[in-house]
Amino acid sequence: MLDSSDYLRSYTCAIVLPLLAFFLCACGDDPEDTKEQLPDSPISAEKSSHSRMLTVLGKITEQAKVNHPILGEGEARKLRRTWQNLPASSRKSPDPNTLQLLWQLGLAELKLGNIDTGIEHLTAARLRLKQLIAAGKARPNADLELTYRLGIAYMRKGETDNCCLRNSPDSCLLPIQGSGIHANQQGSKKAIALYTEVLQRAPYNSAGYMKAKWLLNVMYMTIGGYPAQVPSQYLIEPGNFESEEDFPRFKNISQSLGVDTFSLLGGAIVDDFTGDGYLDIVASTYDPAGQMRFFRNQQDGTFTDQTQESNLKGLGGGFNLLQADYDNDGDLDIFVLRGGWQNAAGRIPNSLLRNDGTGRFHDVTFTAGLGKVHYPTQSAGWADYDNDGDLDLYIGNESVGRTEDAPCQLFQNNGDGTFTDVAEKAGVTNPGYCKGVTWGDYNGDRYPDLYVSNLGAPNRLFRNDGDGTFTNVAASHGVTGPMKSFPVWFWDYNNDGALDLYVASNVWDAGGIAAMVSSLLGKDVGHELAHLYRGDGKGGFRDVAREVGLTQLSLPMGVNFGDLDNDGFQDFYLGTGYPDYEALMPNLMYRNKEGKRFADVTSAGGFGHLQKGHGVVFADLDNDGDQDIFHQLGGFFPGDKFYDALFENPGFENHWISVKLVGTESNRSAIGARIHVRVSENGQSRSVYRHIGSGGSFGANPLRQSIGLGKATKIELLEVFWPTTGKTQRFSNLPLDQTIEIIEGKEKHRILKLKKLVLTKSPNQKI
Secondary structure, three states: OOHHHHHHHHEEEEHHHHHHOOOOOOOOOOOOOOOOOOOOOOOOOOOHHHHHHHHHHHHHHHHHHHHHOOOHHHHHHHHHHHHHHOOOOHHHHHHHHHHHHHHHHHHHHHHHHHHHHHHHHHHHHHHHHHHHHHHOOOOOOOOOOHHHHHHHHOOOOOHHHHHHOOOOOOOOOOOOOOOHHOOOHHHHHHHHHHHHHHHHHHOOHHHHHHHHHHHHHHHHHOOOOOOOEEEEEEEHHHHHHOOOOOOOEEOOOOHOOOOOOOOOOOHHHHHEEOOOOOOOEOOOOOOOOOOOOEEEOOOOOEEEEOOOOOOOOOOOOOOOEEEEEEOOOOOOEEEEOOOOOOOOHHHHEEEEEEEOOOEEEOOHHHOOOOOOOEEEEEEEEEEEEOOOOOOOEEEEEEOEEEEEEEOOOEEEEEOOOOEOOOOHHHHHOOOOOOOEEEEEOOOOOOOOEEEEEEEEOOOOEEEEOOOEEEEEEEHHHHHOOOOOEEEEEEEOOOOOOOOEEEEEOHHHOOOOOOHHHHHHHHOOOOOOOOOEEEOOOOOOOEEEOOOOOOOOOOOEEEEEEEEEOOOOOEEEEEEEEOOOOOOEEEEEEEEEEOOEEEEOOHHHHHEEEOOOOOEEEOOOOOOOOOOOOEEEEOOOOOOOOOEOOOOOOOEEEEEEEEEEEEEEOOOOOOOOOOEEEEEEEOOEEEEEEEEEEOOEEEEEEEEEEEEEEEEEOOOEEEEEOOOOOOOOEEOOEOEEEEEEEEEEEEEEEEEEOOOOOOOOOOOOOOO
């Protein structure tokens, strides 16, 4: 298993040292402990939980500036001092130690976003290495990796000078065209020259060759030279970038709407936090110094940044976000996950933000009993596992380091605003490195079951035994793989009423983009692909991924699903990537073809963003009946920030109904409830099923369900099943193309009269 500290070691050891092993020392022992200590002074009784959290996060932010292994300057400062303290003669000498120092310093500066300085050091290191090669003191191709890394540096310079400083709706959308073509082409042209050199000397079809080939083609796109100017022997044919079928293009309007937050990786939620019926946007960044943002829907097609008004100032560092009405008071609260991928440095408290009903939040983590211990995490899920009418919370934690597993936590809701961790008693501690969590009643016994995705270990399916305990049945049900999995979700992709299970594979440490490109070109890369387990509703599963056309290796992180074309079958979007700057690959959109297969519509629909994808949300932001896509984008290293995207749905002229459920005996959010819609379409009856939740395990859809109905002429029946009580409500002759509210136990529904909006930029935008 390769965790984030392994990654940081391998980033230096695998990149810098192996090619210099003939004269450099190997990587040594583990780096010294960088564990951040939380303040342990007693919190006085008069201080609120919110103030305490601000104090804790403020200290963590200050420590992170220097000590954080990824975001801090500590490593670079040490290397700079070492370089400055060298005698002038040594700094000019092409000896191995000087070369190693320059190489490491160049990578450290690049990581921090000091691109020009990083290029300067890597260029100097490359010159010295060439001198050693010329003197016979290094192997002839010992500079290939350094040449490739210098190409990466110039590539990132091109992204910074263009996609970041001159961002447009076309920026970084594959295939790059229009305003996405770089105005300042210096970085791309330098990268092209360096990648060409790698290709001329690297072993044919080796990992290094495939990476350079991919990035060479992308760089030619950025200067408008693809495919004509790409040397024929290195050309990736345009057909490889084409979608499987025609699909309307979605335009990225985040910039014009003013919701294009520029940040590192983070989470996203779209839902109604103010109780006015209109969907707001919340976005975060994992950077402790970054700020969670709240964009309020103004009901006129505009959004305004009301982070200050929502009382979120100072609450940063959100790796992922989830919403739920945990206290059953009628408004949606937010749970913020922190510390993912950061091992000991990830010992940061999560946040439970209670909504006061107006979209103003108060951090109640410590008073709610969720802040007693802190483990690195990015995944969690809400469910009423004990069917007592309030929501419980499962947190999937990651290992703290090589020697300490962090147990996952199951917080039982006590019904009074507090929680108790019952994971050990329930049997769901899941020792390992958890990367995804999803709840779903896969066997139809009314009790939600729990699936946990683990990186580098078998996944676990915890069957809810209905008595407060769970049994891991993953092996007997054949759902332990992939062994290197990441995001995961339960859904009913084929509308048969039974829950299915998608488990993503992410093998970035086993070839990364080289494996991705080989798969794109139709080669069997020998790595485990994503699994789509079709459920039979009785507890059985069968992997049908290949049968439905999911045969390409993708490296997803942020994912979610929804119905783009309102045909009633749910599509899905994969936000792809991994920490390295080299991971410039398209995010992927798959269209569901009546539950029989999936078609890649990435390029045709304009979804192929090359920046690293995280929080993905399907939501009808303009109340026109179809779902738009909000996508939180940004990387892991400080120099890898990017703008969030909002892809507006052009419409498909299909019918729909949007359903808001309100629990009374069940949890107020109705999480876990099931909707069955039977419609008449083309003279025949067919069914559409939805299970209430926020979707995939990285990014949160609205809990209000947008349900596509295709060319239906009428809704024959709408049923709502409430697992807490086991009761079913039935409604007939419902209107098409409307938003309705159904309250548990009430015989009549209510139509919510929401204005259709034209999304535009507010003149009062605060961003």
